[in-house]
Amino acid sequence: xxxxxxxxxxxxxxxxxxxxxxxxxxxxxxxxxxxxxxxxxxxxxxxxxxxxxxxxxxxxxxxxxxxxxxxxxxxxxxxxxxxxxxxxxxxxxxxxxxxxxxxxxxxxxxxx
Amino acid sequence: xxxxxxxxxxxxxxxxxxxxxxxxxxxxxxxxxxxxxxxxxxxxxxxxxxxxxxxxxxxxxxxxxxxxxxxxxxxxxxxxxxxxxxxxxxxxxxxxxxxxxxxxxxxxxxxxxx
Numbered sequence: 001x002x003x004x005x006x007x008x009x010x011x012x013x014x015x016x017x018x019x020x021x022x023x024x025x026x027x028x029x030x031x032x033x034x035x036x037x038x039x040x041x042x043x044x045x046x047x048x049x050x051x052x053x054x055x056x057x058x059x060x061x062x063x064x065x066x067x068x069x070x071x072x073x074x075x076x077x078x079x080x081x082x083x084x085x086x087x088x089x090x091x092x093x094x095x096x097x098x099x100x101x102x103x104x105x106x107x108x109x110x111x112x
Numbered sequence: 113x114x115x116x117x118x119x120x121x122x123x124x125x126x127x128x129x130x131x132x133x134x135x136x137x138x139x140x141x142x143x144x145x146x147x148x149x150x151x152x153x154x155x156x157x158x159x160x161x162x163x164x165x166x167x168x169x170x171x172x173x174x175x176x177x178x179x180x181x182x183x184x185x186x187x188x189x190x191x192x193x194x195x196x197x198x199x200x201x202x203x204x205x206x207x208x209x210x211x212x213x214x215x216x217x218x219x220x221x222x223x224x225x226x
Binding site: 044 | 157
């Protein structure tokens with residue numbers, strides 16, 4: 001069935017360093033890839049998304065890259081700040097089903 | 113996402129009881145979704161609805177039921193058949209599920225079985 005693998009499960013970086021989270025997906029029909037940030041006890045919030053017709057998208061300190069051939073996509077956070085500490089989820093969806101399949105999540109800790 | 117509300121925020125259930133979680137949206141979205149989140153795991157889809165009076169099972173529908181009588185409402189009932197219902201439940205909505213539009217989440221309901 002459809003599956004999304006996310007790595008690493010935990011990531012600790014020093015403030016100012018970069019953080020990279022990687023996801024692979026199994027369904028070659030997937031064409032939409034959002035990233036969500038979830039703070040403890042709160043709802044997931046969309047931080048960036050990418051569709052299969054582009055390879056990279058940036059929004060200030062956040063960027064997402066997509067390699068459709070290899071079926072993987074990554075989240076890049078530069079100049080990390082303590083407020084970036086949260087759980088990050090990747091997801092993949094295709095237009096046939098409309099369903100989002102989520103990765104297991106990455107707990108990012110940014111140390112001041 | 114501020115247009116999606118869930119109630120209650122916390123819910124306690126005794127074994128053998130059915131409970132209903134509320135989800136309301138005023139965003140005029142066609143599609144609505146229910147997810148379950150367990151510690152250390154991603155979100156798993158329970159049920160989703162693409163349009164009023166229609167809904168489909170997700171990956172873990174057993175022990176749950178839903179209805180979609182109004183566009184703005186998509187309540188989830190956790191029945192006594194659900195063996196391990198303690199979890200954080202999240203409702204989401206999007207303009208339409210066909211174009212894989214962005215899903216926006218409600219604040220969640222934390223259900224605990226006593």
